[in-house]
Amino acid sequence: MTVFEYAPAPESAAIADVRASYGLFIDGEFTDGGGEPFKTVNPATEEALAEVATADQADVDRAVAAARRAFETVWGPMPGTERAKYLFRIARLLQERSRELAVLESIDNGKPIRESRDVDLPLVAAHFFYYAGWADKLGHAGFGPDPRPLGVAGQVIPWNFPLLMLAWKIAPALACGNTVVLKPAETTPLTALLFAGICRQAGLPPGVVNIVTGAGETGRLLTGHPGIDKVAFTGSTGVGRQIARQVAGTRKRLTLELGGKAANIVFDDAPIDQAVEGIVNGIFFNQGHVCCAGSRLLVQESVAAELLERLRTRMATLRVGDPLDKNTDIGAINSAAQLARIQDLVAAGEAEGAERWAPACDLPAQGYWFPPTVFTQVAASHRIAQEEIFGPVLSVLTFRTPDEAVTKANNTPYxxxxxxxxxxxxxxxxxxxxxxxxxVWANTFNKFDPASPFGGYKESGYGREGGRHGLEAYLDV
Amino acid sequence: MADPTTLPKKTDQQGLRAFLHGLPAVDQTGAQERAARLASRSIKTSAKAAAIDLAISMVDLTTLEGADTPGKVRAMCAKAVRPDPAVPSVPAVAAVCVYPDMVDVAVDALRGTGVGVASVATAFPSGRAPLEAKLADTRAAVAAGAAEIDMVIDRGAFLSGDYAKVSDEIAAVKRACGPAHLKVILETGELATLDNVRRASWLAMRAGADFIKTSTGKISPAATLPVTLVMLEAVRDYRAATGRQVGVKPAGGIRTTKDAIKYLVLVNETAGADWLSPDWFRLGASSVLNDLLMQRRKLSTGVYSGPDYFTLD
Structure with a gap:
């Protein structure tokens, strides 16, 4: 028997130029922030990467004022054909600089370079290309002959797909003629700040895109700001509720894309090897830091034993480690806080009597790591079957009939x-x-396309991003 | 997975059909995605060096032309034993693969070298001949000294649903092989769907195949990664069900070192390390050998030497 060891195949970290400190991007300029700066950390090494400014009330005021000015004087009046040119230019620059962006994303977020290179960055560029195409065709989108933009959008995005979530927010907003103030997550601000540089490179007029960094307080200042017309948030259901309360009773429009606890239903006649791949891709993609992750496996009882055996065999081949190694399948957990949450829920699963299994895998000594884990003997009443873990942890439940599968799948607030x-x-x-x-994905999972709308039912939020539907959130209709 | 001990008798057409159609379905898109994903593994430095030598040792160096002559076969045999005369550490290939009438030439040329002689048989490549002719073809090749027989299945019978005929024929050829190893060529390019590939793989293994092989090399597409993936899943599942290990041989269309390494990654992460040996995995190819040699020299010396530094046989 030959052991085929893959030698390290690291992407060069030097491709991304990480500066010692970063400011806010307001009105086309990088400026200092009034708040206490914070450090962003490489989750694979726990080393501080850079110091990043925190926007305080005055900074948010400046950003919103810049966005308002740009909306009223430049971007709002600009014909769609002209806006499209900027968006196409940004899309091309994103493609040209995709390697640099992918490396930076992996360093700051912990996700494997294979995913940032093959999934995140291609989708980011595709999203800008897609909405660039809509900019001069809004009259044909089904929202009236000449739909108008809303004005200034305040956007708050999460850390799991930092640049992709930025693209989902900024591309449709700009295509529709809005200007934006965006706050990236405090653990992953770097690609958004590099994107600010790309906006300058593309010659985007000052104030059209503003990036304010900071923690939750900066987000609250932004979403609560009286000068914005629209709030768009992607993140946890808990924060989503706070924002909904904050926005209630104001003129602001609101779209929320929140948590999930998706059921991945495997019937007895499923293509079993591909189903195993789909389960793996559903829950271990991006370390399970995916709001639409297939975190509840519902498998028909008659094939459960065989499927789980194959799943365990497959999980044993997953490669956990250095996010910059091109052969890494599972990278680092994004932060110490998230790792603690995963550990807490996994402990709860064990305490409640579910059976925990993970393949033997050597985790690096430094950094935040969690092995791919599967829980069997899970009851619907267990916390691990109900709460979003947002980590590489799969809960397996069984069903007997199609009706039971649907009932169990829908039995969640998400x-x-x-x-x-x-x-x-x-x-x-x-x-x-x-x-x-x-x-709903059929015989696949975690597939995204800018032309396809994305969004939730129930406590997973409201509004749709992507596709023609995604325009509605940024038009006065 | 059905229990193999309760499998139907080989002539039980209905039972065999029920068994093959009861195998889990293959989702083509999913299989293609999985193969493409594995193909994106980055195999560098020491891993690449080990993979190149392993791939060389798995090559079935092949010439299957109407214009084959004893001189051509002897030249290929010399290459098979010492692929790179300048570098003795290069391993020999696994076997040479020739038509039955060239077996004696190859046996003479390879005596005592450890390189095997494989012969195609059973009216290769179409398989369109009476069973007796196919068996005579096989016996002649074995009598001339072939240690491995690469037979083709009757694709017409398979596609018309006459699985029993295909199975009986494989079993008959297996008997005619005697001690020689039997590789069964499915000609997946003519079976077209991955469901058919999985069914044909199981049919061949149940009928006695020691190896299952993708293609004759005469039909396009020949070996592809998704097809080989499905066959590797089949041998993995078959061993789990029966305890018997069957080898896999993709053949045709493998031209570069990159291609060869993709197949090795596929083996490693699908069937597993137990298949990573010339006993259980072969690459049916000819032109790939020179590229493997060229990449090997590049790795060891740091510079590319031109194609003229490697023999064309």
């Missing part, structure tokens, strides 16, 4: 996504019609 695995087309349609989830 409703973001779901997966169906069966070789039978009619069963796909039957099941999809009954699932209360915004996105």
């Amino acid at each position: 409703g973001l996504s779901a997966g169906i695995w069966t070789d039978k087309g009619s069963r796909i349609l039957w099941t999809a019609q009954r699932l209360r989830a915004g996105i």
